[in-house]
Amino acid sequence: MQLGKIVGTVVSTRKDEKLEGLKLQIVKFINVDGTFTGSLVIAVDSVGAGVGEVVLVAAGSSARQTDVTKDKPVDTVIMAIVDILEVDGNNVYVK
Amino acid sequence: MQLGKIVGTVVSTRKDEKLEGLKLQIVKFINVDGTFTGSLVIAVDSVGAGVGEVVLVAAGSSARQTDVTKDKPVDTVIMAIVDILEVDGNNVYVK
Amino acid sequence: MQLGKIVGTVVSTRKDEKLEGLKLQIVKFINVDGTFTGSLVIAVDSVGAGVGEVVLVAAGSSARQTDVTKDKPVDTVIMAIVDILEVDGNNVYVK
Amino acid sequence: MQLGKIVGTVVSTRKDEKLEGLKLQIVKFINVDGTFTGSLVIAVDSVGAGVGEVVLVAAGSSARQTDVTKDKPVDTVIMAIVDILEVDGNNVYVK
Amino acid sequence: MQLGKIVGTVVSTRKDEKLEGLKLQIVKFINVDGTFTGSLVIAVDSVGAGVGEVVLVAAGSSARQTDVTKDKPVDTVIMAIVDILEVDGNNVYVK
Numbered sequence: 281m282q283l284g285k286i287v288g289t290v291v292s293t294r295k296d297e298k299l300e301g302l303k304l305q306i307v308k309f310i311n312v313d314g315t316f317t318g319s320l321v322i323a324v325d326s327v328g329a330g331v332g333e334v335v336l337v338a339a340g341s342s343a344r345q346t347d348v349t350k351d352k353p354v355d356t357v358i359m360a361i362v363d364i365l366e367v368d369g370n371n372v373y374v375k
Numbered sequence: 376m377q378l379g380k381i382v383g384t385v386v387s388t389r390k391d392e393k394l395e396g397l398k399l400q401i402v403k404f405i406n407v408d409g410t411f412t413g414s415l416v417i418a419v420d421s422v423g424a425g426v427g428e429v430v431l432v433a434a435g436s437s438a439r440q441t442d443v444t445k446d447k448p449v450d451t452v453i454m455a456i457v458d459i460l461e462v463d464g465n466n467v468y469v470k
Numbered sequence: 471m472q473l474g475k476i477v478g479t480v481v482s483t484r485k486d487e488k489l490e491g492l493k494l495q496i497v498k499f500i501n502v503d504g505t506f507t508g509s510l511v512i513a514v515d516s517v518g519a520g521v522g523e524v525v526l527v528a529a530g531s532s533a534r535q536t537d538v539t540k541d542k543p544v545d546t547v548i549m550a551i552v553d554i555l556e557v558d559g560n561n562v563y564v565k
Numbered sequence: 566m567q568l569g570k571i572v573g574t575v576v577s578t579r580k581d582e583k584l585e586g587l588k589l590q591i592v593k594f595i596n597v598d599g600t601f602t603g604s605l606v607i608a609v610d611s612v613g614a615g616v617g618e619v620v621l622v623a624a625g626s627s628a629r630q631t632d633v634t635k636d637k638p639v640d641t642v643i644m645a646i647v648d649i650l651e652v653d654g655n656n657v658y659v660k
Numbered sequence: 661m662q663l664g665k666i667v668g669t670v671v672s673t674r675k676d677e678k679l680e681g682l683k684l685q686i687v688k689f690i691n692v693d694g695t696f697t698g699s700l701v702i703a704v705d706s707v708g709a710g711v712g713e714v715v716l717v718a719a720g721s722s723a724r725q726t727d728v729t730k731d732k733p734v735d736t737v738i739m740a741i742v743d744i745l746e747v748d749g750n751n752v753y754v755k
Contacts, residue, residue, distance in 0.1 A: 281589075281607040281641055288407065288462035292431065294422055295455035296441050304376075304431070304455075306407060306462060312573065312591060312605065320407065322376040322431055326638070327579055331463075336577065336589070336607055341436045341531075341626045341721075342640035346581050349638075353421070353444075353454040355437035356376055359638040360580035360589075367573035367591060368616075383502070383557035387526065389517055390550035391536050399471075399526070399550075401502060401557060415502065417471040417526055426558075436531045436626075436721075448516070448539075448549040450532035451471055478692065478747035482716065484707055485740035486726050494661075494716070494740075496692060496747060510692065512661040512716055521748075531626075531721045543706070543729075543739040545722035546661055566684075566702040566736055597668065597686060597700065611733070612674055621672065621684070621702055626721045627735035631676050634733075644733040645675035645684075652668035652686060653711075 281336040282321075283362070284309045286329055290322055298352040305329065305358060307337055312367050323356040324349055334373060336360040376431040377416075378457070379404045381424055385417055393447040400424065400453060402432055407462050418451040419444055429468060431455040471526040472511075473552070474499045476519055480512055488542040495519065495548060497527055502557050513546040514539055524563060526550040566621040567606075568647070569594045571614055575607055583637040590614065590643060592622055597652050608641040609634055619658060621645040661716040662701075663742070664689045666709055670702055678732040685709065685738060687717055692747050703736040704729055714753060716740040 284307035292304065303325040309317040314334075321337060326346040329335050335358045343357040344350055365373035379402035387399065398420040404412040409429075416432060421441040424430050430453045438452040439445055460468035474497035482494065493515040499507040504524075511527060516536040519525050525548045533547040534540055555563035569592035577589065588610040594602040599619075606622060611631040614620050620643045628642040629635055650658035664687035672684065683705040689697040694714075701717060706726040709715050715738045723737040724730055745753035 281639070283605075283607060288460065288467075290431070290455075290457055291459035291461070292455040292457055294424075294458075295431075296421060298440070299455060306460065320378075322378060326581060329579075336575070336580075338638045338640045339435075340624075340640055342629060342638050344437060344440070345583070345629070345636060345638040351440060353433045353437050353440040353452060354376070355433045355435055357638060360575075360577040360584060362575055362577055363579075364576035365573065365591065366576070372573075383555065383562075385526065385550075385552055386554035386556070387550040387552055389519075389553075390526075391516060393535070394550060401555065415473075417473060434530075439532060439535070446535060448528045448532055448535040448547060449471070450528045450530055478745065478752075480716065480740075480742055481744035481746070482740040482742055484709075484743075485716075486706060488725070489740060496745065510663075512663060529720075534722060534725070541725060543718045543722050543725040543737060544661070545718045545720055566734070568700075568702060611676060614674075621670070621675075623733045623735045625719075625735055627724060627733050630678070630724070630731060630733040642733060645670075645672040645679060647670055647672055648674075649671035650668065650686065651671070657668075 281338050282309050284337050285334050286331050296353050312365055312372055321356050323358045324354050325358045327358060327361055329358050329361050334362040376433050377404050379430055379432050381426050381428050391448050407460055407467055416451050418453045419449050420453045422453060422456055424453050424456050429457040471528050472499050474525055474527050476521050476523050486543050502555055502562055511546050513548045514544050515548045517548060517551055519548050519551050524552040566623050567594050569622050570619050571616050581638050597650055597657055606641050608643045609639050610643045612646055614643050614646050619647040661718050662689050664717050665714050666711050676733050692745055692752055701736050703738045704734050705738045707741055709738050709741050714742040
């Protein structure tokens with residue numbers, strides 16, 4: 281999975297019908313120190329995550345293994361909200 | 376999913392027979408501020424998107440989860456047209 | 471899918487038995503203006519494409535959705551020969 | 566698979582319910598000489614690997630082929646702990 | 661598929677049980693002129709390839725379509741040994 285921070289939202293009315301009701305979040309990938317890597321992805325939220333939160337994102341067919349994304353044309357899902365990142369024994373991020 | 380802008384079209388007469396009737400769009404990936412990232416992809420359109428529109432693109436096996444791409448040798452699909460991109464509380468893109 | 475140009479061929483006698491009879495082409499990825507991106511891939515040909523032709527390449531599990539690649543250890547397939555690339559209303563490539 | 570070194574751990578209480586009980590490790594990718602490549606991934610541990618160990622990481626649908634990750638929204642798994650890396654006849658890494 | 665050269669071997673005793681007996685090779689990706697691209701992968705050997713040989717590597721779910729990798733947590737497989745690379749009518753590599 282990739283580490284990311286939710287920075288915004290996508291609104292779309294014309295889309296595949298299986299996407300109705302899904303929340304599309306803009307996620308910028310981050311390093312463990314919280315800096316942005318420069319890449320972003322649009323991910324479906326499956327855990328009620330909001331703007332500003334640090335999350336984990338799963339991609340590919342694995343993104344369809346949640347209840348809200350099953351069998352849908354979705355290749356990225358937010359499947360966890362991060363509470364703590366511990367690196368080399370230090371908490372480098374605490375929610 | 377990736378954010379992109381449709382910039383053109385591919386015409387192909389000699390192709391896998393399952394591709395008959397599909398519309399192949401040239402999509403350049405963009406950042407949330409609308410600038411191009413420098414990468415592009417050829418995607419099957421599943422939502423009636425046209426040149427100039429900002430869209431979402433799903434890749435991999437997820438690209439085969441729409442009615443028009445099911446079981447076809449297609450690894451990228453346009454599955455949503457973007458109306459609004461909201462970042463940090465601001466609408467950075469409105470269709 | 472990615473845009474590419476076939477620049478050569480791979481000969482292999484010792485290979486997975488499911489690959490017998492498949493044609494392995496060397497494809498260099500290109501931009502819409504025909505310049506090379508610097509990356510290449512070895513792809514199975516499913517449409518009778520030859521050296522010098524501009525083609526579309528599908529990757530991942532989607533590469534196994536053609537008659538010649540089904541259930542085989544193949545992750546890239548040429549599934550279309552490009553006739554025309556139209557960008558911003560101009561034909562930037564015509565076969 | 567990719568070579569990586571475990572440098573830390575992710576704590577998450579709000580996550581997809583299928584992730585309950587899984588151990589989420591922060592893995593930085595390394596070259597064969599042990600230097601970091603600059604990329605990292607969050608991977609589920611399936612072999613009891615701990616911080617500081619050099620491991621192999623499998624991605625995509627292959628990450629769901631272990632007993633602990635089956636059918637879960639997980640796209641990266643640690644499936645082996647490395648004892649020795651032998652390059653050009655020399656043991657460049659020994660655990 | 662990607663072009664690569666086998667440069668070494670990984671020894672692992674603690675691993676997913678489905679990996680027992682598989683040979684894990686260190687493969688550095690190469691360009692058609694034989695120069696290294698700078699990236700590497702650890703791949704399961706399915707064709708009896710040894711150190712120094714130029715091979716083709718398949719990734720993702722396609723890596724599980726050989727007899728030795730079926731249903732295993734393996735995302736990269738060596739599925740062909742290269743005899744000849746022909747580019748623009750010239751044999752740029754002969755085994």
